[in-house]
Amino acid sequence: RLLFIFATVILALAGCSGDPRLNVLTPKGTAGEIQLDLIKWSLILMVVVFAIVLAIYVYVLIRFRKRKGIDRMPKQVHGSTFLEILWTVVPIICLVVLAFPTVRYTFDLADKPKGDALEVKVTGYQYWWEFEYPQLGIKTAQELVIPTGRKVHFEIKGKDVLHSFWVPALGGKTDVVPGRVNYMWLDAKKPGLYQGKCAELCGAGHALMDFKVYAKNPSDFNQWVTAMKQPATKTVTKDLAEGEKLFRQNCMGCHAGVNPSIKGPELTHFGLRDTIAGTLPKNEANLKKWLKDPSAIKPGTKMPKIDYLNDQEMNALTQYLMTRKPESTKK
Numbered sequence: 479r480l481l482f483i484f485a486t487v488i489l490a491l492a493g494c495s496g497d498p499r500l501n502v503l504t505p506k507g508t509a510g511e512i513q514l515d516l517i518k519w520s521l522i523l524m525v526v527v528f529a530i531v532l533a534i535y536v537y538v539l540i541r542f543r544k545r546k547g548i549d550r551m552p553k554q555v556h557g558s559t560f561l562e563i564l565w566t567v568v569p570i571i572c573l574v575v576l577a578f579p580t581v582r583y584t585f586d587l588a589d590k591p592k593g594d595a596l597e598v599k600v601t602g603y604q605y606w607w608e609f610e611y612p613q614l615g616i617k618t619a620q621e622l623v624i625p626t627g628r629k630v631h632f633e634i635k636g637k638d639v640l641h642s643f644w645v646p647a648l649g650g651k652t653d654v655v656p657g658r659v660n661y662m663w664l665d666a667k668k669p670g671l672y673q674g675k676c677a678e679l680c681g682a683g684h685a686l687m688d689f690k691v692y693a694k695n696p697s698d699f700n701q702w703v704t705a706m707k708q709p710a711t712k713t714v715t716k717d718l719a720e721g722e723k724l725f726r727q728n729c730m731g732c733h734a735g736v737n738p739s740i741k742g743p744e745l746t747h748f749g750l751r752d753t754i755a756g757t758l759p760k761n762e763a764n765l766k767k768w769l770k771d772p773s774a775i776k777p778g779t780k781m782p783k784i785d786y787l788n789d790q791e792m793n794a795l796t797q798y799l800m801t802r803k804p805e806s807t808k809k
């Protein structure tokens with residue numbers, strides 16, 4: 479009975495996967511569709527094998543059941559060359575049938591796509607993601623922006639421990655292995671927000687090592703690129719100038735790559751982003767909460783507490799960060 483209840487609960491949970499941005503069964507891109515085909519293909523094969531085995535099992539149960547009046551032992555058989563060959567060859571055929579598309583698509587999805595793919599270098603850190611666009615000369619963190627209808631080729635690296643780069647609705651996942659470079663490509667057919675996850679247990683902050691994927695139509699994407707290349711808004715007010723000074727003193731050491739061993743996420747045009755640390759909705763209250771005690775929000779984060787500023791300094795710093803965006807997008 480317990481098993482039945484347990485199985486029902488599991489089935490119910492599996493049924494309500496909720497967020498469509500996390501659903502691999504309704505892919506929103508070519509790579510995801512290919513992977514769904516592989517899932518279906520292996521599932522069909524498994525169902526066929528299961529049905530045949532079950533049919534033989536039921537047949538044997540009925541055909542050779544104990545009958546009234548028959549009390550002797552059935553004929554005892556020791557070894558059957560025919561059966562030995564059969565149950566060796568049939569699984570081999572099944573595995574080969576499964577292996578061909580799997581191997582083919584595994585290589586296809588790692589190869590550089592033909593045509594003008596957008597190159598993105600992904601680096602996984604405990605517990606955040608860096609995205610660099612070498613063709614465009616821009617770099618960002620936690621929020622990956624891609625154009626729709628164009629393949630994006632990822633060069634995936636890791637700096638500390640194992641992570642795994644996964645955008646369930648678009649495809650993936652590819653391991654992030656320190657000291658090694660892995661490749662994969664994805665595309666999004668329609669504009670939208672897709673959720674990205676780290677899919678390899680990597681420490682205390684693993685569950686919150688999320689990122690966002692914004693697929694924009696090509697003209698919106700180009701607008702974003704243009705904005706990203708522009709310098710940040712000039713700090714005109716006294717408060718913002720104070721904030722900029724505090725930013726230089728307290729944040730830039732890690733966040734501007736001065737010391738690569740304690741590298742923090744790129745904050746260029748942070749004001750354009752929707753989230754703080756990839757998890758909190760971006761607003762001043764949350765930003766203060768994050769700055770004052772980051773590990774209360776993301777356990778294990780290397781970001782130190784900035785709890786030594788007074789209220790006025792904290793206001794100046796958060797205001798400066800919130801408005802750190804390109805001149806053209808200033809309201």
Ligand code: CUA
Nearest residue numbers: 641676678680
């Ligand atoms: Cu990174 Cu889990």
